[in-house]
Amino acid sequence: MHTLDQLRSGQLKGITRLDLSASLERFPEEIFTLADSLEVLNLSGNQLSDLPEDLHRLHRLQVLFCSENQFEHVPESVGRCEALRMVGFKSNRIRELSAKALPPRLRWLILTDNCMQTLPDELGACTDLQKLMLAGNRLRELPATLAHLEKLELLRIAANQLPALPDFLLQLPSLAWLAHGGxxxxxxxxxxxxxxxxWADLQIGEVLGQGASGIIHRADWQRPDGQREAVALKLFKGQMTSDGTPQSEMAACLTVGQHPNLIGAIGRVVEHPQGEQGLLLSLVEPRFSILAGPPSLQSCSRDSYPSEWRLPFAQALRVASGIASALRHLHARGVTHGDLYGHNILIDTAGKALLGDFGAASFLPAAAPSQHGLLQRIEVRAFGILLEELLQRCEVPAEHVAQLAELVRRCQQPPVSARPDFSEIDAALAGLL
Structure with missing residues (x-):
């Protein structure tokens, strides 16, 4: 984190990223002295309610974060920043998104946890848009113009006021990660x-890890039969995440039950002394490690892998087969995962895979059974991307190259209804094993 003193003294001249959180109520004019180098500007965690009209003077600016401020609208000056690709105004008080506030090259828009009731039709003209994060607003409908977003891959519309999913949404050719719960x-x-x-039946141990939605502790649980069991406890950080609400995550996780390739949920934690929400999970053995890192600002919608990382084909095939089996299990129980990524998968050296993090999970809408197949096949595209990433990092035997390449193609093909379902995918991969 940088300081105002550093900025004003000229110590930051030439930097490409500025992180400034200092209870700011006004935009510091000194930021413009960085115009020839600044590419990422993070002003999250201040008291700002507006940005200068001439923000476009930051002519190299590609990423703007203004989360956790006091904005009630996205400033129209944001739309005049020609190089801007990523815009984040999470957890403000935003009621209005003007068409003039949309940069022409926008790829990634974050407006999670605000107060918006409508979106401008012009959002559909942002044809470079790949990630659109709108969870935790008051939206009752989505503009039909979003049907033009053929590059849109990730959409978060959980915890709004949507009475139904528009059919056009389920036909978007690139959509792979969709959260609509709550x-x-x-x-x-x-x-x-x-x-x-x-809560009284738990003894809390060390922190095992944490993410955007919560902190995971090791815990000792005294079961109803009196036996003690080592478990993992996820305590949620708040009422809203980038993907949705803790209630939706817990409901989906508990509904799908147990499967050999899922991090199984045991139960919802109640009677926490501070009223925090918690979920008890099976404890993962230490031999497991995370398959991939999350997307970066540069990769946008793709996971990050070490450049030289490789794995044996047999291991890659077992990982893919296990995850396909897990998704077949989820879909049969009326749940989509919504965040099928390598960074939510744990693997061991034998290829055993465990899928976790149900923060973006959603139930198939009971009132619209005609949409179930399309919603499931949106997730098939995410699997196709994962399978392609695995195959790129191993030596595929010649006799399997064509078959697996065709499976990747079919999973990612633009016509959503033409993609296979997980019953077919699971059977195909099990046959190779």
Whole structure:
């Protein structure tokens, strides 16, 4: 994190990224002294409510973060920044998104946890858009012009007021990661039969890890039968994440139950002394490691892998087969994962894979059974991308090259309804094993 003193003294001349959180109420004019180098500007965690009209003087600016401020609108000056590709105004008070606030080359827009009731039709003209994050607003409908977003790959519309999913949304050729839980369209979602776990029955241990939505602890659980079991406890950080709400995550995770390739949920934690929400999970053995790193600002929608990392073909095939089996299990129980990425998968050296993080999971809408197949095949595209990434990092035997290349093609083909389902994919990969 940088300081105002560093900025004003000229110490930051030539930097490409500025991170400034200092309870700012006004945009520091000194930032313009960095115009010839600044590419990433992070002003999150301040008290800002507007940006200067001449923001475009930052002519190299590609990324702008203004989360956790006091904005009630996205400033129109943002739209005049020709090089801007990523814009983030998470957790403000935004009620209005003007068409004039949309940069011409926008790839990634984050407006999570605000107060918007409508979106401008002109958003559909942002044809470079790949990621659109709108969870936690008050949207009742989506503009039909979004049908023009043929490059859109990730969409977060959870925790809004949507009574239904528009059919055009489910035909977008590139969409692979969709979260829509916590809307009125989920009103008939099945209730979990998993018993609650009392906080008093847990002994909390060390932190095992954390992500955007929560912190995971090791814990010791005294089960109802009196036996003690080592488990993992996820305590949620707040009421809203980039993907949706803790309630949606817990409901989906508990509904799908146990599977050999899922990080299984045991129960919802109740009676926390501070009222925090928690989920008890099976403890993952230490031999497992994360398959990939999350997308970067540069890769946008693609996971990050070490440049020289490779894995044996047999291991890659077992990983793909296990994940396909897990997704077949989820879909059969009326749930989509919504975030099928390598960074949400743990693997061991034998190829055993565990899929976790249900933060973007959604229930198939009970009132629209005609949409179920399309929603499932949106997730098939995400699997096709994962399979392609795995195959790029191993030596595929000559006798399997054509078959696997065709499976990747079919999973990612633009006509959504033409993609295979996970029953077919699971069978195909199991046959290779």
């Amino acid at each position: 809307n009125p369209l989920d009103a008939d979602a099945p209730a979990s039969r998993t018993p609650d776990v009392r």
